[in-house]
Amino acid sequence: MKAVRYIETGRPPEIVDIPKPEPGPGQIRIRVAGAGVCHSDLHVLDEGIGVAGPFTLGHENTGWIDALGQGVEGWREGDPVAVYGPWGCGRCHTCQQSAENYCENHASIPTFGGGLGSDGGMAEYMIVPSPRLLVPLGKLDPVSAAPLSDAALTPYHAIKAALPLLTPEASVVVVGIGGLGHMAVQLLQALTPARLIAGDIDDSKLAHARELGVKHTVNTRDGKAAAEEIAAFTGARGATVALDFVGAQATMDLCKQVVGRASRLTVVGLGGGTLAYAANSPPYGCEVSIPYWGSRPELMEVIALAQEGRIRADVEVFPLEQAVDVYDRLRHGRIRGRAVLKP
Secondary structure, three states: OOOEEEEOOOOOOOOOOOOOOOOOOOEEEEEEEEEEEHHHHHHHHHOOOEEEOOOOOOOOEEEEEEEOOOOOOOOOOOOOEEEOOOOOOOOOOHHHHHHHOOOOOOOOOOOEEEOOOOOOOEEEEEEEEOHHHHEEEEOOOHHEEEEEEEHHHHHHHHHHHHHHHOOOOOOOEOOOOOOHHHHHHHHHHHOOOOOOEEOOOOOHHHHHHHHHOOOEEEEEOOOOHHHHHHEEEEEEEEEEEEOOOOOOHHHHHHHHHEEEEEEEEEEOOOOOOOOOOEEEEEOOOOEOOOOOOHHHHHHHHHHHHHOOOOOOOOOEEEHHHHHHHHHHHHHHHHHOEEEEEEO
């Protein structure tokens, strides 16, 4: 079967033929419907993750159960499913809470998930090591639902933690309206009454935010001007919550400038920035959060929101054979919403 493989750090992905995998005891084989193309994959390709290649990329996956390994119960061949992406030990305290994204033994697990050391979903088939890592999709289209398992789950996890602050008179700033950010603005509108402002350096991304119902947008290319514009919107209180889906120095600096006291600054993006602290900077009472992915119950909640039509991933679907070009488009900011590879 065809698969998109990470070979080694600094080398582009390659599309190669590998054997169709067979599920072992307790495992499940998925016939892949769609695999989301995540910006994190570029970090894997460019910087590595401490796990030697090769392995198949794709940590944002949906499909249909194709074969059940010995001892697997409660699932049937043909069931449409989303794959919960972070694969922990399954035994520690956080894993027992279905929060494998915060597995206590992550450092000793050489393959933290499909597409992140284990073979992922950018192939015709993939192996999921345990049925605990599956969530039913119901009647959702599996191809367009693929981004729910990361591009929606990750911002949902970050937003859910901030919900007590997101009251009707509060303001929330979302910086970066890409794969995760375009889901974040939908989630905020579905879950909270807070006043929302979306920021990005790309006017087409801001136009996308307005299409999704965001009334207030700001181009953040000029950080000083953007901070002034956001301050005019939020008033003396400042932003109650700032969500940085870029994580570059410029975006982190901007978020630090616009949050007010008793606020929350959440950095999700992996853009390489550093958040410096000094007295009252970030302001007093500001909580800084560095969330990672989300829990399996939260993925179930995200899927429920999608089933009710409250959120929808905006996807561009490409055949698996175009993976190398798709990664190049992603690198240069030429993907609207989320790219999905379809075997």
